[in-house]
Amino acid sequence: xxxxxxxxxxxVRASSSKINEIDFENLAFGNIFxxxxxxxxxxxxxxxxxxxKPYEPFLLDPSAKVFHYGQAIFEGMKAYKDESDDVWLxxxxxxxxxFNASAKRMAMPEVPxxxxxxxxxxxxxxxxxxVRKGKGNTLYIRPFMIAIGTGVxxxxxxxxxxxxxxxxxxxxxxxxxxxIIAEHFSRxxxxxxxxxxxxxxxxxxxxxxxxxxxKGFQQIIWTDDATHTKLEEAGxxxxxxxxxxTLFTAPTSERILDGVTRKSIISLAEREGIDIQVRSVLVAxxxxxxxxxxxxxxxxxxxxxxxxxxxGFSYQDEYFExxxxxxxxxxxxxxxxxxxxxxLEEDTFxxxxxx
Amino acid sequence: xxxxxxxxxxxVRASSSKINEIDFENLAFGNIFxxxxxxxxxxxxxxxxxxxKPYEPFLLDPSAKVFHYGQAIFEGMKAYKDESDDVWLxxxxxxxxxFNASAKRMAMPEVPxxxxxxxxxxxxxxxxxxVRKGKGNTLYIRPFMIAIGTGVxxxxxxxxxxxxxxxxxxxxxxxxxxxIIAEHFSRxxxxxxxxxxxxxxxxxxxxxxxxxxxKGFQQIIWTDDATHTKLEEAGxxxxxxxxxxTLFTAPTSERILDGVTRKSIISLAEREGIDIQVRSVLVAxxxxxxxxxxxxxxxxxxxxxxxxxxxGFSYQDEYFExxxxxxxxxxxxxxxxxxxxxxLEEDTFxxxxxx
Numbered sequence: 001x002x003x004x005x006x007x008x009x010x011x012v013r014a015s016s017s018k019i020n021e022i023d024f025e026n027l028a029f030g031n032i033f034x035x036x037x038x039x040x041x042x043x044x045x046x047x048x049x050x051x052x053k054p055y056e057p058f059l060l061d062p063s064a065k066v067f068h069y070g071q072a073i074f075e076g077m078k079a080y081k082d083e084s085d086d087v088w089l090x091x092x093x094x095x096x097x098x099f100n101a102s103a104k105r106m107a108m109p110e111v112p113x114x115x116x117x118x119x120x121x122x123x124x125x126x127x128x129x130x131v132r133k134g135k136g137n138t139l140y141i142r143p144f145m146i147a148i149g150t151g152v153x154x155x156x157x158x159x160x161x162x163x164x165x166x167x168x169x170x171x172x173x174x175x176x177x178x179x180i181i182a183e184h185f186s187r188x189x190x191x192x193x194x195x196x197x198x199x200x201x202x203x204x205x206x207x208x209x210x211x212x213x214x215k216g217f218q219q220i221i222w223t224d225d226a227t228h229t230k231l232e233e234a235g236x237x238x239x240x241x242x243x244x245x246t247l248f249t250a251p252t253s254e255r256i257l258d259g260v261t262r263k264s265i266i267s268l269a270e271r272e273g274i275d276i277q278v279r280s281v282l283v284a285x286x287x288x289x290x291x292x293x294x295x296x297x298x299x300x301x302x303x304x305x306x307x308x309x310x311x312g313f314s315y316q317d318e319y320f321e322x323x324x325x326x327x328x329x330x331x332x333x334x335x336x337x338x339x340x341x342x343x344l345e346e347d348t349f350x351x352x353x354x355x
Numbered sequence: 356x357x358x359x360x361x362x363x364x365x366x367v368r369a370s371s372s373k374i375n376e377i378d379f380e381n382l383a384f385g386n387i388f389x390x391x392x393x394x395x396x397x398x399x400x401x402x403x404x405x406x407x408k409p410y411e412p413f414l415l416d417p418s419a420k421v422f423h424y425g426q427a428i429f430e431g432m433k434a435y436k437d438e439s440d441d442v443w444l445x446x447x448x449x450x451x452x453x454f455n456a457s458a459k460r461m462a463m464p465e466v467p468x469x470x471x472x473x474x475x476x477x478x479x480x481x482x483x484x485x486v487r488k489g490k491g492n493t494l495y496i497r498p499f500m501i502a503i504g505t506g507v508x509x510x511x512x513x514x515x516x517x518x519x520x521x522x523x524x525x526x527x528x529x530x531x532x533x534x535i536i537a538e539h540f541s542r543x544x545x546x547x548x549x550x551x552x553x554x555x556x557x558x559x560x561x562x563x564x565x566x567x568x569x570k571g572f573q574q575i576i577w578t579d580d581a582t583h584t585k586l587e588e589a590g591x592x593x594x595x596x597x598x599x600x601t602l603f604t605a606p607t608s609e610r611i612l613d614g615v616t617r618k619s620i621i622s623l624a625e626r627e628g629i630d631i632q633v634r635s636v637l638v639a640x641x642x643x644x645x646x647x648x649x650x651x652x653x654x655x656x657x658x659x660x661x662x663x664x665x666x667g668f669s670y671q672d673e674y675f676e677x678x679x680x681x682x683x684x685x686x687x688x689x690x691x692x693x694x695x696x697x698x699l700e701e702d703t704f705x706x707x708x709x710x
Contacts, residue, residue, distance in 0.1 A: 059413065063522075069557035070553070072558070152522060165507070192543075193559045199555060203425045203461055203511075204425075
């Protein structure tokens, strides 16, 4: 995994660090970046030597394919610091595997493990001061790849740039999260790219989400595009529903991202003896459960959002408020998950990897 | 339309032109750009003053939203030179209108007419030598807009860049075009962004198209993602089917681009007394027509491809070769269309606009 040794990466150190200018207690998500970035180009059919260098803008041609055809993918990961000042990753192999699955679907070259995971280890060693101690503090990791080859013909690029940038982060959503169930707009097509972390999947949601925001809702729970009867995911999070004492979440598919937090929550629920069923949940079931009082919780799960309780949902202009409950399964699972991530509980799954 | 006068655009002239280095007889599509580009940024809630300046790379932050969320749209247009050395556009109002429809769907600001069309007039005046005389010679025009605001949070940017770049072009497809009818992969979802010229729509097709290329086919005719029974469009072209003496093309929808060439072909066919029906064509109908000999022609229509005859299609691993026919409707309509574009016939529709 860390088979890249420093002499296989060009490292150019920043002349000074901006870390002392950062107010770590008041961070907006994803706006501040650390002192360095990793950059590695693919050209002439192969990956070149990666470089870690000061975070800075770079030049691209106006005809770069990322601008015209959206050939771009990313991952979201986090680094955590334990009480002994050691830095940890959570299931990085899952992000690495998914990144290359996205690359394949977008006709981009796969990134070798020594560059993706090896490079990540190296840059995290350099930026370890940016990972702050204390539950809730993380260093958000954004590996991404863009098509940098030139030409306005709709065909895959022959040149790509893989990068890792790092952003100190607290929570993704602040405040209550209320959602709208999608009735018209959709996130993904059957046979489309919904399962890939492809750039275009996200901007496609901006307009419908803006309409939802204007009505006072933070997110949309997407439904299948053909019938809008099946609940799928929330775009930045997978979604779980608790009806009585059973948790439900949709199976992954071509339309639904195979979330690392989602699969970790499923494993934790199973370990904790919580009844969990991976199956499609119908909108009609959800509305019925809300009406008869059996719907106890809805929550989102994702790397950025962690586990995020949803306080209510709207469907066909009717708003359903979730009950205020004790013994929230969402909060229990969030606690179990973050205790593993921050090394406060034993990691019986072997999910954590030390830098 | 050309309400921008030169003193409202900053113009920085290239110190020399590279036009004499260009082999205009041997142009690969979209690889060579003219001496200048137009650039105009949106920030602080408004469009800034546009600049025409030498074509060159520009700097972007690694966290620019176009890289991570694919918030990017474009248009494809062409300029034509007539025998009197005048330069003409073809229905530029249609591209302008569609560009802003795409902007709305992608939660981007609309570009004002004086910047889009006024700016285009100005840059074409400067680059008029790049538009070559003679049918088949064009200057391909690529207006596009990208999100340049920074931050790795999945939300619309507050800063954008609108650009126009120009590329001398001959034909888009060289050689025969054979297509595969999509049976698994899809281009667009109901309630998705298929009707927008959004960057992500194009890279989503690269992998399935590569699989088609590997089998010896140049393009895919996409079908509806829910049932794969209805023929839609070809990604870079709308598609027409001639069964006996009737032309069919799918109605535009949320999944199908409202092509300027498509609608021009419909108008021309009507004027020429060709029976044309705008309705969904089923895959089963097409296969049946191919089997009983009533399928005479299939052709694609798009700005880059113009009118492109398709010589055969594959469905469920069976290949159907189109007949070699005289009196091709595709070639007749292509001739009528290009005669208007190059001012060789009277433009009774008022489609052409002089620079």
